Amino acid sequence: MTAHAFLSASGSKRWMECPPSAMLEKQFKDVQSAYAAEGSFAHSLAELHLNLYLENISKHKFNSEWNKLQQNEFFSQEMIDYVDVYVGFAIERINAARARTKDAVIQIEQRLDYSPWVPNGFGTGDLITIADEIMEIADLKYGKGVPVSALDNPQMKLYALGAINQFNLLYDFQIVRMTIVQPRLDSISIAELSVKELLDWAENTVKPLAAMAIKGEGEFKAGNHCQFCKARFTCRARADKNLELAKLDFQDPPLLTIDEIAEVLAKAEELQKWAKDVSDYALDQAVNHDVKFPGWKLVEGRSKRVYSDEKEVANVLLAANYAEDIIYKPKELVGITAMEKALGKKKFGILLDGLIIKPAGKPVLVPESDKRPEICSTDSAKADFAEQIRSNRSAQN
Numbered sequence: 001m002t003a004h005a006f007l008s009a010s011g012s013k014r015w016m017e018c019p020p021s022a023m024l025e026k027q028f029k030d031v032q033s034a035y036a037a038e039g040s041f042a043h044s045l046a047e048l049h050l051n052l053y054l055e056n057i058s059k060h061k062f063n064s065e066w067n068k069l070q071q072n073e074f075f076s077q078e079m080i081d082y083v084d085v086y087v088g089f090a091i092e093r094i095n096a097a098r099a100r101t102k103d104a105v106i107q108i109e110q111r112l113d114y115s116p117w118v119p120n121g122f123g124t125g126d127l128i129t130i131a132d133e134i135m136e137i138a139d140l141k142y143g144k145g146v147p148v149s150a151l152d153n154p155q156m157k158l159y160a161l162g163a164i165n166q167f168n169l170l171y172d173f174q175i176v177r178m179t180i181v182q183p184r185l186d187s188i189s190i191a192e193l194s195v196k197e198l199l200d201w202a203e204n205t206v207k208p209l210a211a212m213a214i215k216g217e218g219e220f221k222a223g224n225h226c227q228f229c230k231a232r233f234t235c236r237a238r239a240d241k242n243l244e245l246a247k248l249d250f251q252d253p254p255l256l257t258i259d260e261i262a263e264v265l266a267k268a269e270e271l272q273k274w275a276k277d278v279s280d281y282a283l284d285q286a287v288n289h290d291v292k293f294p295g296w297k298l299v300e301g302r303s304k305r306v307y308s309d310e311k312e313v314a315n316v317l318l319a320a321n322y323a324e325d326i327i328y329k330p331k332e333l334v335g336i337t338a339m340e341k342a343l344g345k346k347k348f349g350i351l352l353d354g355l356i357i358k359p360a361g362k363p364v365l366v367p368e369s370d371k372r373p374e375i376c377s378t379d380s381a382k383a384d385f386a387e388q389i390r391s392n393r394s395a396q397n
């Protein structure tokens, strides 16, 4: 598992919004999620390709490392294709830097030390180039669950500070360009700041917040940044924030108004996430640690009937003269995601060009800040909604 700083760059949004979270998290175990392991593996593929391109390793070494990587559970054609998008971008930026200056600095997977502002703070920059007055930092994000923008992104800004700390005395760059490549969302997000702006932010914002965080001081503040906090299941500040919903002062008239419903909608998503986190935590405690919660008990959940031996079931039914088309399902294509994974993004795109459609999505209510354009409640949207309600009801019956 990759080493992480106590006040890590990847967790910086959290410790900067909620400084005491860093100390609170210390009492919880570090568990690497499957998504994080998959992301690390994607980085290994990218690093290997870039090392070959930069002639840091021989073709022989590349092949032997590649053979090892092929044994990994996450290795797939789909991942190779997505990592290729990042590698292509990185090579383009390397060439652009070399075109500006022959002796451009090119670093990959570089440890970046931002400890002058954050005690023991360090992170890893996927790609750094320095040529003339511009330093570029690029970061591969393999996940696709949360779109990540480079704009005002504290993780990228801390990497930039680490790189400034390391290279500023040796090279005369004034501008830092920060790019996040998120190939599975088809996204390349770029932000630029001057070295001066970054150093101001470091002194006036980062340093005081880090000083509070390292001592466990400051105010607990819940928000979106709680999503990956290790304390999120039982954190009191998060519970308090979510329980505020129950305290909404709805009195007369007896039915909620449009404004009150809007207020509930605004809080419902976070409330649902929080309630799910608490339920998951409680189940884990009950199943794996024998914890009893007053008024609650552990029971067997509902289960579906399954054939104990599919071959034997078929033998019995065929012997009893049931036709194959009655006892077997017709051939069915695997789902689109599984197909893309099996074929790889490129082949999938070439072979199935024009054969994949994206029907209009079912209507959903989202906050006005959402980037998707507003739709009118057309007849087709109403029909979709009616269909959704019908299928929900039949699933419940």
Ligand code: SF4
Binding pocket: 014, 018, 020, 021, 024, 220, 221, 222, 223, 225, 226, 229, 230, 231, 232, 233, 235, 236, 237, 238
């Ligand atoms: S769950 Fe949220 S409020 Fe609680 S410590 Fe973590 S970041 Fe802070």
